[in-house]
Amino acid sequence: MTRQSDIATTGSVLVVAGRLGRLGRLSLVVWAVAAVAALILIPVGFGHLRGSGLPVPEDGSSQRAARLIAARMPQLGDEQVVLAFSSRQLRREDGVYQGAMGAAARAVTGVRGAGRVLAVPESPVQDPHHAYLLVGLNGDAAARLDRLPVLREAVHRAVAEAARGRVTVAVTGQTPLTEELVAADVGDLRAVEAVTVPAALVLLVFGLGSVGSAVLILLAAGLGVVVSTGAVAGLSLVTPVDTLTLVVATTVGFGLGLDYSLLMLIRYRQARAEGLVPQAAAGRATATAGRAVLWCAAAVLVTGAALLTVSVGLLRTVAVAAAVTTVVAAALATTLLPVLLPRLDGFLSAGRVRRPADARASWERWARHLMRHPWPYLGGAVAVLVLMAVPVVGLRLGVDLDRASLAHSEMGVGLAQMERDGLANVTLLALPHAAGQGPVDTTDLTEVLAGDPRVVTSMALDNGRDLTVVAVVDRIPADRPAAGALLNDLRRRAGRTLPGGQEVLCAGQAADLADLQQAMRAALRQVAVLVLAGTFVLMLVVFRSLVLPVKAIAMNLLSTGAAFGLLSWFTGHTANVVVPLMAVTLVFGLSLDYEVFLVHRITEHYRAGTACREAVARGLSGTAQPITLAATTMAVVFAGLLATGRQELRQVGFLVAVAVLLDATVIRLVVVPALMQLLGHRNWWLPAPLARLLPPVPTPAPSSAPRVPRPGRTEKDPAPTVLSHREETRS
Template sequence: MTRFLHRLGRGTAAHPWRTLAAWLLVAVAATLTAGALGGTPQDDFDVEGAPALAGIESLREHFPGSGAAGSSAQVVVHDPDGDPVGDTDIAELTARLGEVDHVTSVAPPRFSADRDTALLAVVFDVPVTHPDLAGGAGVEALETAVTGAGEALQVELGGQLPNTSPEAVQGTGEVVGVVVALVVMVLVLGTVVAAGLPLLVALAGLGVSAAGVTLLAAVTDVSTTAPTVAVMVGLGVGIDYALLLVSRHLEHLRAGVPVVEAAARATATAGRSVVFAAAIVLVSLMGLPLAGVPIYSSYGFATGISVVAVAAAALTLVPASCGLLGRRLLPRRERRGLPPRRPRPARAPVSARWAAAVARHPVPWALAAFALIGGLAAPALDLRTFPRDVSNNAADSTTRQAYDLIAAEFGAGANGPLTVVVDRAAVGDAGVAAAADQLRAVDDVVAVAGPVVSPDGQVAVFEAQPAFGPADERTPALLEQVRADLDGVEVTGSTAMFTDISVLLSDRLWLVVGFVVALSMVLLAAMFRSVVVPVKAALLNLLSIGAAYGVVTAVFQWGWGTDLVGLDHPMPVSSWLPILMFAILFGLSMDYEVFLLSRIREHWLRSGDARASVVQGVAGTGRVISTAAAVMVVVFLGFATETDLVVRQLGLGMAVAVLLDATVVRMVLVPATMTLLGRRSWWLPGWLDRLLPSIDAEAPADGRADGPGATVPGPRQEERTEVPA
């Protein structure tokens, strides 16, 4: 691989215009193909294994053309002055709603006790994923129909269709984050040209990946939030990968290496870290389909496309741009051979002095770091999840306004009733009546509507209204009680389905964690020829991810920082978050692990001094890892300002995890633990050494290979470390 990457770097640097032209052709072809053949993102909540799915399928079979087979919406009409809503206004509004495409019926209004609020149920004959309704088209049609429903009336939209309509991407926070990231890179790299290069390369890769995600949506369901998550991750890792290559290139330029050769060596050395870092991210994303929910597969595929695209852009466009720009990447005074304006006394870099200080007293440093991360992770023990609840939407959104009006006028449970399906053909009318009596006797069920008998007479359906909203912590227990008390019935509806999904994802979390950790450890063991290093890396990564869970729990669920993230009340953590955040963060954390351990192992192979290699490795990567982490943190915080709850929580959690990973973990725990372990860090049993494939994460900095069979001193044969060819 080293030879291939060296040739790739040399070829692209020597012929930059050809490389740029090839990328332009690829981007244009991908965009045109996506425009002609691409699909539209849409969510799929039919989750195999969820008990509520059986009830939904029964409703689709016995109520064709109803909201069960298609989709539905709620129109809330409210008089702010408290006067009764007029029958004429309701009749006119019902007529206009009935004229909307795919609307099969508008149920008679349900009035509040004081009649100042009316609730209209609108039924469509197609699901929310139908092209005529997806992407906000269905909501726009409803908004047109309710316009002018009475100048003194407040009309809001809720229910299935509006609630599942994708939130518009704001983009303001992301732009601010990118600008701040650019400023950080200018301060570190010294020139606007060098700082702008990683950003431009990442954007080029994202442009191609966006077309890939659109094409993916044409062949499979892609979640409406998957493209945003793919952009978030792709932008972060793309800047990181390009920044690593640019930093290595600048090192070689400052050492007097010619421009083309410097780009080739940077691609051969740092490029291998990029390849394997991207591979580990992809390995982590491979765990998402194990969650058993179609949405997760789309997250994994979309984000994987983004990671591959930005990694390919970094490996080709960075050396090409370096070859094109030449020494203009260096600050002007360095290009002219002038001394710095403010000469600094000759002393070791800050990162080297820091690593040496940690290595001198590893135990207290390690204990302090573990205490900090443990304290931040503690709230995660109280983590409670729920997939999606409209009460978490922005206060000025029509769905949130509808939710609040329904809760105030009809009770909080009216926003998430349980749909109970009784097999009338099996139990008869007496059994249906008995089920209704049992349902009314259940604690925390305040109202039961129905039964509604299907046209074929096979099933009867009740609507049971809980005493609390769908995201309330008591909902899972109520659902379990109803299913236990009523034999031979199916409990379904959006509240039941989302609760089942939450339980399912909680059960599958450990399967995903085990798969991702095990596969990543095997890959790291092959890279670094060690058993101890992968185990240590996995444990430290799990600690930083646990701390991120804790911070998200404290901010969103405990309400410790809701004002800071623009929310007006505490809320559960999204059920989509734990697995999604783990898979992405584990891969991103391994990026830094690969960057750092590559340098440490390089010095270890040369010197055989375990402690000195740790200090030198941290010194050699501290600046670039800190810069890359700072860039990623500000980018993720930009996404934390979005309106979509999943994106907001994911942005904050990933920013916290990356910050801790690049500071507490990489700058304290890694040097402290590796100093304590000493030579044992590189222990690998001989039998396992023979089984593992030979993979080297990064060649020596000067571009020379050390040849096969090179060994480092060791008191025991099993501590021998071979350098792959």
């Protein structure tokens, strides 16, 4: 059986090698064209990127309220921004101060898309040197972002001319926040690149043992990032794409590009160390590691696709962008690298670095030791991971405006001033009524609200036709848990004090955040089910086993739970409500990469006739070093997000980096091999009826493809895992 498998595999390697030879130039041309097209699209598409702001569900009640107000009372606009005035010398009642506010109000009326200007009533704790105006801003998110600079410039110029520098003004609100985040995201992308690229290069040089190999992997991953970034930039020309999506997609693309290219290179070098000629070695790498890379990419695509079911546009866009970068990374590793590796065969050993010569022997000793003592290591590793996961019980999900990153911006200064003055939030209660019926009687409601210490003031407006709006100004910042409690109280009091059957819709930042948190909690359950189901089906097809998919899911849950527990400790038991959704899909997808790579190698040996225990030992010793190097590099890439200014990016970076390290070390090097050794042949159990329904997945065994004779070696001599063929010859 083994000999037949060898012959079949030899044929497949030769076929692949032949195809690579014929298609080599075409592959080079295609990727060159893709790179040039990307370089053209990137500057064009960057001009169409928008800020993410708050990822509010499109079908949430707050958005329905906002659309209703914008349609029936356009003077209040699609959004309400606040002009926060301040002066060190003048009090708000002084003539010059009032003149500056009047000039600002008149300037607003000349700005396209600006609506009605309302004076915000004073708070009992308001600084006498501060005053505020509420301005309606019309248009969709992109239009408001375009109009904001015009509004800001007009207001600043009017105030400067009227007060001669004695009064200042800051524009605050959702669109100003979005504008700040756009600039921050672009800066964050540069910061991530500045941290991750040098760190990845150092790791690759020492992990691969040569500068040439490290540079090739880095350049391949970089090319993938350029092409995928160009694709995302092109996507922004036809659909809204935000800057946060670009940061996440670039990070994922760079990490996967390094991962997939690294696996291909290592398999190529193993084949060369065994004596295969360069073209045959590239064919071997494509037929073995290339197949594993494609399944790894499929795992990332399957888990990421679950985000497409979420009602938040930001997360759906992130899912699409991540899918694009995954496809590009996998395509580059399996079509371009096999063409480049034989052509750059000599370059791979350039700049050799001294490393321990017995790395593979050390992993072999560990594998044999683990096979003899599976229970103690399995129990100890699981116990450690469970203890790490315990803090997740106290993890609280919410939304934080991340004031620290905004502290030095105009938006941040204005927001801090408003919160100190007890004017932290404005909620609009939309009360639709029949035309000709007259305004809704809100007397009882406003009287009740006047007695609430959390509420500064409330006022009722009517469009004279079919809508009454009650504006409620309160002291609680919109991203605090107490803001949600106040929102519920507003709804309950409106139901008690307004005429029977009156519909009440809430708009404003607090209402947006409440809808977001509700949608994220519901989506987390939905996405988790889809990710688990997709993982099970994919692993079932890949390994033709019912046991291995269940094991893979259990291991991923264990490492993900431990990572979330450490995140809870890292953040003080709080996390952005968007983080679990993004992280769970990323962590499951990336963890399945290493699952596929390890178990795929074990399955190769097992289906070639090797006993289960020996197959596990060989698979572990043959993949331990590449998995460790790939995971460390991936962790460094995501740890680069810790250098960003955005809280949610830092949390995602920490969570994914920790989860990948735990998965590639504790899970893949201890728990999985120990468990597979204990399960034995039951690992590949598959009922016969199900086996007939599944497509056959050929798993190649070590081949006898054309070799270069090596003096002083026999075919049975073990080859090092990551040493190049030249290093092996010298050893």
